[in-house]
Amino acid sequence: MSGRPTPRPAAASGIRAVNPDALAGTGTLVRFIVRRDRLLIAAWTAVAVALPLFNAYSLTALLPTHDTRALFAEATAANPLTAALLGPLPDTSIEGIVVWRSGVQSLIVVGLAALLFAIRHTRADEDAGRRELMAGGAVGRHTLVTAVVIVAAAVNLAVAVLVAAALALGAGYALGGSLLFGLTVAACGTMFAAGGLVAAQLAQSAALARSGAVALLVAGVLPGIAVPDDKMWIFPAGWLRVLRPYAGAQWWLPLVPLAVTAALVLAAYAVSARRDLGAGLLPDRGGSTGPVRAGRRLGSVGGLAWRLHGGQVVTWALTLTTMSVAVGWVSASFDARFGSLDAARELLGRLGHETMGDALLTIFTYVFCLVVACPTVMSALRPYAEESRGRAAPLLASPTGRIRWLSGHVAFGLAAPAVLLPAIGLGTGLGYGLATGRAEAILAQTGTALLFAPATWTFAGVAIAVYGLRPRLAVPAAWASVLISAGCVALWEARTIGRTAFLLTPFGYGHPEVSPEVAAPVAYALLAALLLAVGGAAFARRDLLT
Amino acid sequence: MESVISATGLVKTFGRTRALDGLDLRVAAGEIHGYLGPNGAGKTTTLRVLLGLLRADAGEARLLDGDPWRDAVRLHRRLAYVPGDVTLWDDLTGGETIDLLGRLHGAFDTRRRDELIDRFQLDPGKKARVYSKGNRQKVVLIAALASEAELLLLDEPSSGLDPLMEAEFRDCLAERRAQGTTILLSSHILAEVEALCDRVSIVRAGRVVETGTLAELRHLTWTSITARLERPPEGLAAVAGLHDLEVRGTSVSCRAETGHVGEVLHRLGAYGLQDLTAQPATLEELFLRHYRQPGNDAPVSSGTAGTP
Known part of the structure; x- marks a missing residue:
């Protein structure tokens, strides 16, 4: 603000310098965002700090001596997927391995959190009509964008400081290198927040903005699959490869993401200052008009679930099938290139496969099947979303009974994995079959993938059971069950937990290193049925949420 | 006269809040019954109990010839409901939503649907997320009014409607009464209640403190x-x-x-x-009389209710 008081007429005739009002209310908004998201921010910080710390402890336990690390480096160089995603291992010191392993993971965590956070406070609020409420107050044109960037930068800075402290004090690594690693990750996180802000300005709906921003993140973090090494410096994942925080540190590097951040924020300013409320450069595909009459099938809760979410399942199925075909094809081609390496043979021995291609195929299939747990849980949580947003009451006030309403949504949720898993099996089998000429792979792969269905249904069962008993806990409980099970996969692979304990989690019996038995999927199918029955019975007896 | 709704001593608590505190309500067949009270008095909770969406902690409720909790589905075939807080599915158009709600109800007259869409001047091809509050309200009103129902439960149904549509809505209710439909109209728009209702119940802090025809209520004042x-x-x-x-x-x-x-x-x-x-006293005066009493946080002593 200029300190010199100007008489009113002069001000009206207008000295058009920077308008201080463009940022009016930034402080208030920053406090509001922090207050509204304090738990989210705490979780975001905790995960971002815990990740490198976890890697430091687990890798130290796994690779205690110089010799083991040398062996590890050799095995890593032999693994084409690791090499493509993480790049070459820069040095064999333990801290070198830890930051090499943590870099991409950290980028994904801070990047995803930051861009979702940015869109949540901008386009999502605008979609919900809350932006209008706020913009009606004394709030400047650039206030919201500025406030979001400030909070995102502050959270990332806190992450940087805590990561440096944890690695330096907890693991005993050099403070300078730890700080540089933390700052680089933090600068990238802030950059993705700014990317999210630009996406939110351009896309006309929060969903569209999210897909765009996540696609940018994937391109920035995992380009190694498609991009040759000499072009990697264009991407954030490549910046991490030249960083080398503990050996030949490049201290200028965090300035690169910061410069990109500044450019993105200016772009977001430029768009937000020019566009109308609710408008965007990229129109939402769904549009605002549609059929005047309901289609034939839109006459039941199941039909409603299909009408609302069927498109998503189709998208998931197409995406997973396409990726599966690619993965099946690529797996087969690895045989020729890496089949002779020692490290590869050792892996084959553990998995009980004859060729490298077979081994890779089972691993990829397993990972894809794990992913299917996510859309399953999302589907299973829809009854809660419908009820808590007040859309259940009008239907339950019709002759639709509670159980019919719930089973309409649940049936759709259970059908989703029953479609997605065969899609994965068919895709991987087809890709592999095309590359090797072994058509029987299609049937075998479909069977393997379908075997996983009871595991995903168990997560749906947990979601529905908790929804029936304590609806407000359904969302955290369902996702916690998935996260814990996924964590157990890592613990089992690190041999921290035993086979029996691992089999007690739904992800256990399908693991490629666990020889499959029929009893486990049957048991999980029964467990899922029991959980669904409990949830249904409890839902029929309780009050509707008000 | 035969009662379509009869509730005796209903109690419903949410944590420490007593939303219904011994509520008595009687609605006779064929009448439009005004259910009056300010926000938070317990109007919506009453309707949700009558629909079997909430289970009363104590007291007895009868709706038509059944128990609202146990016979929910059977009773819902004979009634239509308009919720007070209308949330629709963002991606469904108004027309689709009306059809969905109508088909779930079962007895749904598509000719009447088209007629009502015309009368209320709703654009049925727009997605719900772009509707204004008044238009969202029209969607659920049309769905309810196009359903064959002997009982209409309406929770502040005309909120957000413009005066023209409000008049249209009153005409619709008057027509339904002429056909013998019973209507429970929860509202705080007193002019609407005064224009339409045969009998009125005034609820305060979870209790009905006054009930009767407008003439009877005026008699007390x-x-x-x-x-x-x-x-x-x-x-x-x-x-x-x-x-x-x-x-x-x-x-x-x-x-x-x-x-x-x-x-x-x-x-x-x-x-x-x-x-x-x-x-004579206006309904507003009757209403305010119950809410302008000194110390009106405490429940009204039973002496003021219904005694001449």
Whole structure:
């Protein structure tokens, strides 16, 4: 603000310098965002700090001596997927391995959190009509964008400081290198927040903005699959490869993401200052008009679930099938290139496969099947979303009974994995079959993938059971069950937990290193049925949420 | 008369809040029953209990010929409901939503649907997320009114409607009453209730504190009288049943207790009555009487309810 008081007429005739009002209310908004998201921010910080710390402890336990690390480096160089995603291992010191392993993971965590956070406070609020409420107050044109960037930068800075402290004090690594690693990750996180802000300005709906921003993140973090090494410096994942925080540190590097951040924020300013409320450069595909009459099938809760979410399942199925075909094809081609390496043979021995291609195929299939747990849980949580947003009451006030309403949504949720898993099996089998000429792979792969269905249904069962008993806990409980099970996969692979304990989690019996038995999927199918029955019975007896 | 809704001593608590606190409600067949009360008085909770969406902690409720909790599905075939807080599916158009709700109800008249869409001037091809509040309200109103139902439960149904649509809505309700439909109309738009309702219940802090026809309710209250006389009156204050007397020269305003109007008029006549207006209490006065009492946080003592 200029300190010199100007008489009113002069001000009206207008000295058009920077308008201080463009940022009016930034402080208030920053406090509001922090207050509204304090738990989210705490979780975001905790995960971002815990990740490198976890890697430091687990890798130290796994690779205690110089010799083991040398062996590890050799095995890593032999693994084409690791090499493509993480790049070459820069040095064999333990801290070198830890930051090499943590870099991409950290980028994904801070990047995803930051861009979702940015869109949540901008386009999502605008979609919900809350932006209008706020913009009606004394709030400047650039206030919201500025406030979001400030909070995102502050959270990332806190992450940087805590990561440096944890690695330096907890693991005993050099403070300078730890700080540089933390700052680089933090600068990238802030950059993705700014990317999210630009996406939110351009896309006309929060969903569209999210897909765009996540696609940018994937391109920035995992380009190694498609991009040759000499072009990697264009991407954030490549910046991490030249960083080398503990050996030949490049201290200028965090300035690169910061410069990109500044450019993105200016772009977001430029768009937000020019566009109308609710408008965007990229129109939402769904549009605002549609059929005047309901289609034939839109006459039941199941039909409603299909009408609302069927498109998503189709998208998931197409995406997973396409990726599966690619993965099946690529797996087969690895045989020729890496089949002779020692490290590869050792892996084959553990998995009980004859060729490298077979081994890779089972691993990829397993990972894809794990992913299917996510859309399953999302589907299973829809009854809660419908009820808590007040859309259940009008239907339950019709002759639709509670159980019919719930089973309409649940049936759709259970059908989703029953479609997605065969899609994965068919895709991987087809890709592999095309590359090797072994058509029987299609049937075998479909069977393997379908075997996983009871595991995903168990997560749906947990979601529905908790929804029936304590609806407000359904969302955290369902996702916690998935996260814990996924964590157990890592613990089992690190041999921290035993086979029996691992089999007690739904992800256990399908693991490629666990020889499959029929009893486990049957048991999980029964467990899922029991959980669904409990949830249904409890839902029929309780009050509707008000 | 036969009761379509009868509730006795309903209690419903949410944590420490007593949303319903011994609520009694009776709605007779074929009437439009106004259910009045400010926000938070328990109107919506009552409707949700009557729909079997909530289970009462104590008391008994009968709806048509069944128990609202146990016989929910069977009873819902015979009624239609308009919720107070309308949330629709963002991606469904208004037309799709109306059809969905109608098909789930079962007995749904598509000709009437088209007629109502016309009457309420709704664009059925727009997605729900771009509708204004009034248009969202129209969607659920049309779905409810196009359903064959012998009972309509309406929770603040006209909120967000413009005056033209509000008039259209009143016509629709009057037509339904002519066809014999029973309607429970929860509202705080007093003019609407006054124009439509045969009987009224006033709810306060989870209890019905007054119930009856408008005439009966007015019977309990005083008539406002203003008069211009030929000469200044004297000694009027002593007249029994006369309150709030204000005399300004030859102008007099006062309120007369039920049963004392004749005597008041007789006494005024003695001073040469030139001009007179007498009006019964408006619903607003009846309503405010229950909410402007000192210390109205506490439940009203049972003595004020229904006793002449």
